[in-house]
Amino acid sequence: MSSATPNSGEERFPRPIHGPNRFFALSVWLKRAVVLVGLLAVVTLLLPPPAAEKLGLILVVLLIAIPLGRVIWFVQRWTRRGDLRFAAVGIAVLVVVGVGALLA
Amino acid sequence: MPSILILGFLGTFCAFVGAIGGIGGATLLVPVLLLCNVEPRLAAPLGMLAVAAGSLAAASRQLNDGVVHHRLGLSVELFASIGTVCGALLSASISEQWLARILGTAALAGAIAAIVRKGLRNQPVGIFDDEPAGEWPGTLGGTYVLNDAVVPYHAQHVGYGLGISVFTGVVSGLAGVGGGFLKTPTMSEVMKVPVKVAAATSTFVSGITASTALLIYGIQGRIEVRPAAAVVAGALLGGFIGARLQSGLQASTVRKVTGSLLLVVAVIVIGGSW
Numbered sequence: 331m332s333s334a335t336p337n338s339g340e341e342r343f344p345r346p347i348h349g350p351n352r353f354f355a356l357s358v359w360l361k362r363a364v365v366l367v368g369l370l371a372v373v374t375l376l377l378p379p380p381a382a383e384k385l386g387l388i389l390v391v392l393l394i395a396i397p398l399g400r401v402i403w404f405v406q407r408w409t410r411r412g413d414l415r416f417a418a419v420g421i422a423v424l425v426v427v428g429v430g431a432l433l434a
Numbered sequence: 435m436p437s438i439l440i441l442g443f444l445g446t447f448c449a450f451v452g453a454i455g456g457i458g459g460a461t462l463l464v465p466v467l468l469l470c471n472v473e474p475r476l477a478a479p480l481g482m483l484a485v486a487a488g489s490l491a492a493a494s495r496q497l498n499d500g501v502v503h504h505r506l507g508l509s510v511e512l513f514a515s516i517g518t519v520c521g522a523l524l525s526a527s528i529s530e531q532w533l534a535r536i537l538g539t540a541a542l543a544g545a546i547a548a549i550v551r552k553g554l555r556n557q558p559v560g561i562f563d564d565e566p567a568g569e570w571p572g573t574l575g576g577t578y579v580l581n582d583a584v585v586p587y588h589a590q591h592v593g594y595g596l597g598i599s600v601f602t603g604v605v606s607g608l609a610g611v612g613g614g615f616l617k618t619p620t621m622s623e624v625m626k627v628p629v630k631v632a633a634a635t636s637t638f639v640s641g642i643t644a645s646t647a648l649l650i651y652g653i654q655g656r657i658e659v660r661p662a663a664a665v666v667a668g669a670l671l672g673g674f675i676g677a678r679l680q681s682g683l684q685a686s687t688v689r690k691v692t693g694s695l696l697l698v699v700a701v702i703v704i705g706g707s708w
Contacts, residue, residue, distance in 0.1 A: 353497045353498075353568075356497060357494045357497045357498055360490070360493045360494040360497065361494045363490060364490055364491055364493075364494065364670060364674070367487065367490060367666065367670065368667065370663075371487075371663040371664075371666040371670070372663075372667055374660065375438060375660060375663050375664060382659055382660060382663075383659050385659075386657075386659030386660070386663055387659070389659075389662070389663060390483075390648060390652055390657055390662060393483065393486040393487065393490070393644075393645070393648060394486075394648050394649050394652070395645075396641075396645075397486070397638075397641035397642045397644070398642070398645055400493070400638075401508065401642065404504050404508070408571075411571065413571055413572050415572070416505045416508065416509075419505070419508050419509055419512055420508050423511050423512050423515065423642065426512065426515040426516070426519070427515075427642070427645065427646045427649070429519075430515075430518075430519070430646050430649070430650060431649045431650060431653065433519075
């Protein structure tokens with residue numbers, strides 16, 4: 331329990347329950363993605379058109395998929411930890427993205 | 435179309451300022467590309483590629499610094515997306531001139547709010563000093579590090595903030611921009627979230643917005659590979675540097691940078707509408 335004194339402002343906030351490096355796996359995954367996307371971009375600029383077209387397509391697909399993958403990562407994490415309200419928000423965002431693509 | 439080198443430089447610059455101020459970057463890049471005689475149908479995807487790459491480059495750093503509030507970001511994005519769909523449907527019934535004025539006025543309001551405000555809204559609280567910065571599970575609150583002290587915060591006026599997010603989404607849908615420059619002031623000035631958290635969260639959310647837009651542009655065949663690769667390479671560099679710089683800046687400096695950028699955007703957009 332908090333030993334907050336009156337008017338200290340401490341009682342307004344819950345005690346955080348997380349530990350250090352809780353997003354370590356996601357952070358490493360994102361670092362690798364940056365390196366991969368960067369390499370693809372440079373190689374796309376250096377290669378002749380037919381090969382560049384294919385690599386460029388992979389580059390764009392990765393840039394579309396990575397933010398959505400990050401949302402999916404959080405949805406599964408929050409679902410496992412019982413934070414169902416925000417997991418539902420994440421799923422709703424993915425549904426809106428899907429509907430947007432279908433409307434296009 | 436400008437040379438590959440110039441596109442790379444523009445991508446670097448726009449992602450750099452986008453990562454510092456959390457304004458995305460497309461709002462800056464697209465007008466510059468239009469000035470360089472790039473067709474609007476090709477300029478918009480390049481702007482979104484810069485946003486997506488800048489967001490990706492900043493992600494790991496901002497994640498480790500504990501300044502991204504994913505729950506808040508996804509909540510804002512959900513309501514903004516609903517507005518974006520409404521805006522896209524309404525876009526045929528409003529003139530481009532009025533659209534630009536609405537967009538510019540919204541940016542101006544955000545700029546004034548960010549520049550005028552003085553002092554710190556959230557203060558360090560001693561009991562959190564041993565805790566790593568980050569968001570609290572199940573809430574729209576959390577902590578972030580300011581001058582080596584841990585500062586707790588909690589989003590306020592959430593109903594108003596999400597309502598305004600619908601409006602920012604409508605404006606984004608009408609204008610075809612990501613809307614990061616509206617989401618950051620909404621989170622920092624309406625929901626009272628620290629500006630560094632608001633900017634980093636907006637950068638995360640901008641990546642999702644860009645992802646959706648790129649999916650649509652890709653289906654429409656509007657993405658040219660070599661210019662896209664040049665912008666992405668530049669934006670990765672700009673986003674990486676911007677995120678590193680942002681984590682070391684004072685909150686008041688980030689607020690001033692964001693306000694100044696919004697002011698520039700407002701002048702460009704409103705000026706172009708006359």
